[in-house]
Amino acid sequence: MSISDTDRQIIAAMQEGLPLVPRPFEAIASQTGLTEETLLHRIAELKARGVIRRIAAAPNHYKLGMTANGMTVWDVDDARIAGLGAQIGALPYVTHCYERPRALPGWPFNLFAMVHGATRDEVEAKRGEIAAILGAACRGHDILYSTRILKKTGLRLKQKG
Incomplete structure (x- = not known):
């Protein structure tokens, strides 16, 4: 292209x-x-x-006071993941929500939702809210906390020489 x-x-x-x-x-x-x-x-x-996919803000959550950031991972019934994923993605404290294939047997999770909060207790409470929404469609979950912020940049064009 x-x-x-x-x-x-x-x-x-x-x-x-x-x-x-x-x-x-x-x-x-x-x-x-x-x-x-x-x-x-x-x-x-x-x-x-398709040259540009989106134009979006990439905030530094740490500078906004959101220092407890956790990627929540969920094992959700495949028949219900699309509708439930849309609900989770619409929550105000979820910035990324997407479906990914499981990597069995060690990784049973197929729904990922990034949750931000000022403390781990706050993130845990939000994870509880997500668990309540998923209900019986969820067979298991975990959370992976961020330990540092990575550089957030999109693709960069090479300068024509």
Whole structure:
């Protein structure tokens, strides 16, 4: 898949994050010599082609006071995982929720939900709320706590040489 020089310039301008101004796309448009309308149209085309998957915030949870972060893992009935996963993913304290294949016999978990809290007790309480939602459809669960924050960046374009 190839991209034009203009689209490469747009991606390069956005890959370090959007500017913290009232109209970030207007600022990027100005930087790339485009109108805001043209920029937004090109971004939509890049998304439609799968060049860009999403534009999203990647907060540093530690700096927000959320220092007890746990990936909750669940062994959920396959027939019910889609509906229950959607419910779990919609909870305000879950930032990532997805289904993954089990790796039997040692890893029976197929639903993953990242839960954030200020303390482990808070995360444990939220895990209890998730367990109540999953009910009898859940055959087992665990939690893996973060021990450090990893660098959060997306794919970066190489500069054309």
